[in-house]
Amino acid sequence: MGYACPVCETPQRDGEHLAHHLAFTAMLHGDDHEAWLDERVPDWSERDPAGLAAEVTPHAETAEYHEVFEDTADRGRPDVDLGDHDHAAGGGPGAVGSTGETDPEVTEAIREAREMVREAGGDDDDESDSTASDAAADPSA
Template sequence: MGYACPVCEIPQQDEMHLANHLAFAAMLGNEDHEEWLDEHVPDWEGMGPGDLGERASAFAPEEEFEAVFEDTTGHDHGDPGRLENAIPAQRGRQAMGGETGEILAEAEAMTREMYESEEE
């Protein structure tokens, strides 16, 4: 079981993955995801993944997917609380310049804030 993204229908394993998918897509410039969040969860930018996932999942009915999720394959992302595990793209950010680098830096900072606020 999982959730289909209410915007693009890409399968997400759980509420947390749905929240991260929606937020990262929006922050990286996907206007459809950003507009959906602005309409359905107007205060999404100030939420952590737990709260955002809970709110967004109300609009994304649970579905059964034939696809295998990473957590069932033995693939390990490591500690999700460690930023380098939460955002694999940040390792290559130094090689990117301009707007792409700025967007990734903003996403990194927002992710760090989300994890820190959930630890409190």
């Protein structure tokens, strides 16, 4: 069992997946997901997934979530070569075109997510870079 998104009813595996769904949809598209979060959890963009999950799951209905595993996903289906399709044509927001360019909204969301990770202290590479630049800016360090 999982949770149905209280905005669009899309089933999610658990509370943290629901939190990710709500936050990423709000960041990428704004719309009803952002309004819903702003109304119920005003500081939603500053919360970690577990903290946001604790706030949003009481508002969500439980829903059946069907797990699909790689070893069972293609049972009964013919082999399909996905390499011949143009996924950029009609791929929707975030699709990567044949030129390798991504949707500007996706690029911005990725930038915001990376910044949030840096602020949370979860990106060791960037942390060491900022420590080195801080030391260069302050010779007494």
